[in-house]
Amino acid sequence: MKREFYDRPVLEVARDLVGCVVRHGxxxxxxxxxxxxxxxxxxxxxxxxxxPTRKVLFGSPGLAYVYRSYGIHAMLNxxxxxxxxxxxxxxxxxxxxDGLDLMRERRGLERPQDLCSGxxxxxxxxxxGLDLDGSSLDGSSLDGPIEILPRExxxxxxxxxxxxxxxxxxxxxxxxxxxxSRCVSRPWPxxxxxxx
DNA sequence: TAAACGATGCCCT
DNA sequence: GGGCATCGTTTAC
Numbered sequence: 001m002k003r004e005f006y007d008r009p010v011l012e013v014a015r016d017l018v019g020c021v022v023r024h025g026x027x028x029x030x031x032x033x034x035x036x037x038x039x040x041x042x043x044x045x046x047x048x049x050x051x052p053t054r055k056v057l058f059g060s061p062g063l064a065y066v067y068r069s070y071g072i073h074a075m076l077n078x079x080x081x082x083x084x085x086x087x088x089x090x091x092x093x094x095x096x097x098d099g100l101d102l103m104r105e106r107r108g109l110e111r112p113q114d115l116c117s118g119x120x121x122x123x124x125x126x127x128x129g130l131d132l133d134g135s136s137l138d139g140s141s142l143d144g145p146i147e148i149l150p151r152e153x154x155x156x157x158x159x160x161x162x163x164x165x166x167x168x169x170x171x172x173x174x175x176x177x178x179x180x181s182r183c184v185s186r187p188w189p190x191x192x193x194x195x196x
Numbered sequence: 197t198a199a200a201c202g203a204t205g206c207c208c209t
Numbered sequence: 210g211g212g213c214a215t216c217g218t219t220t221a222c
Binding site: 035069071073185 | 201202203204205
């Protein structure tokens with residue numbers, strides 16, 4: 001999608017990314033879960049200012065911000081908001097569409113719901129590494145290695161909840177997911193579960 | 197130079 | 210649903 005899609009408030013972009021399709025190489029998947037991060041809140045990497053590894057986060061909307069988590073995993077984010085503002089939407093889970101056998105090979109697992117049901121899982125399944133940090137998602141370059149395509153059909157059902165795996169600003173309801181998918185990293189936010 | 201800390205995943209109940 | 214392995218980056222001496 002074009003730069004204008006990403007040049008908006010990160011909450012809008014994160015929500016609108018649910019249902020869109022990520023394509024890289026021979027693999028593709030439909031986004032079923034995202035989270036928003038913004039420099040105004042302490043869970044965001046941009047909160048404490050700029051460092052070399054976080055530089056892209058402050059860059060142009062439509063760039064891929066890829067960083068290493070827990071020393072091991074690569075996390076894929078879409079940089080949002082105007083140039084200079086540190087904000088990004090984390091892609092947390094995909095429903096595999098294309099290249100499932102390649103994903104199985106990379107992940108060492110068979111079941112479709114185990115291939116991309118987490119932010120570290122999906123980058124491993126699609127072969128997305130730190131070398132793609134700063135690459136373009138807006139389709140402006142033909143050699144752009146990662147492409148995000150608009151969703152087809154009606155807007156998916158979207159539930160909102162608190163973000164996962166953080167210790168700061170835990171109360172912000174900045175997680176968006178499609179509860180009808182079995183590929184979300186957790187079925188749906190606990191507060192959305194029906195009692196009994 | 198050393199130590200603490202994760203925007204996690206996996207395996208086990 | 211809970212505990213722990215894992216290791217690059219950051220931050221503090």
